[in-house]
């Protein structure tokens with residue numbers, strides 16, 4: 001366990017030390033169990049955390065770039081891993097300490113650890129696959145502990161995204177990178193519960209409120225609202241799912257042309273759109289917003 005020396009108590013913030021089988025907080029003396037190779041560092045239910053928020057209206061400004069270059073990562077992929085986010089990781093120098101924020105079944109672990117040669121730490125609130133059980137609102141890590149954080153469809157499950165993103169920003173090193181995906185036009189998830197599905201503006205506001213700089217913002221490839229309605233279980237019938245999948249393909253195919261009937265009269269029929277216009281329109285109908293952010297050095 002390479003991460004024993006960056007642990008801190010999720011309740012009182014003091015260092016956590018000792019052997020991995022007998023970890024104890026140096027402040028409140030709480031002990032943290034190791035079960036089947038997994039550390040339980042979840043915060044006490046009775047505890048609380050605070051975050052200072054600006055009351056000013058959002059000044060969310062989208063970064064000018066669209067998706068960063070893809071293709072730097074050439075290794076295998078798994079069902080819930082994203083090649084572009086692995087490429088972002090692959091383009092960084094050196095051996096990095098990587099936090100998988102809400103890792104679920106930890107599908108990024110072999111790719112980050114074995115394919116890219118970084119140190120990996122997956123956290124989640126429950127499940128058998130995380131290295132550490134932790135609450136994203138009160139992370140059990142010292143400040144500036146990680147070089148890089150990745151996430152896949154976690155933000156919507158958090159009850160207080162402002163607090164959780166501020167915590168993530170705290171544990172990133174200056175110059176560290178936070179890259180991932182957040183549900184936007186996906187249906188509510190009854191099995192794991194979802195609380196907030198932020199729009200692109202909401203994502204930018206959350207990240208910048210936490211002191212992070214947004215370096216990229218784009219619609220996840222192949223995952224429009226039609227894809228999410230077709231794929232995610234719900235009361236939508238088979239024939240409707242079939243239509244939704246084809247609508248999604250059609251939208252992407254014609255989306256580079258101005259096809260709205262009102263444009264015929266204006267002479268804009270079949271006018272090719274500018275890349276920025278296409279990007280904004282795709283972000284308006286995306287199932288998940290992908291982002292790239294960094295902590296100023």
Ligand SMILES: [Zn+2]
Nearest residue numbers: 009012025028
């Ligand atoms: Zn403590």
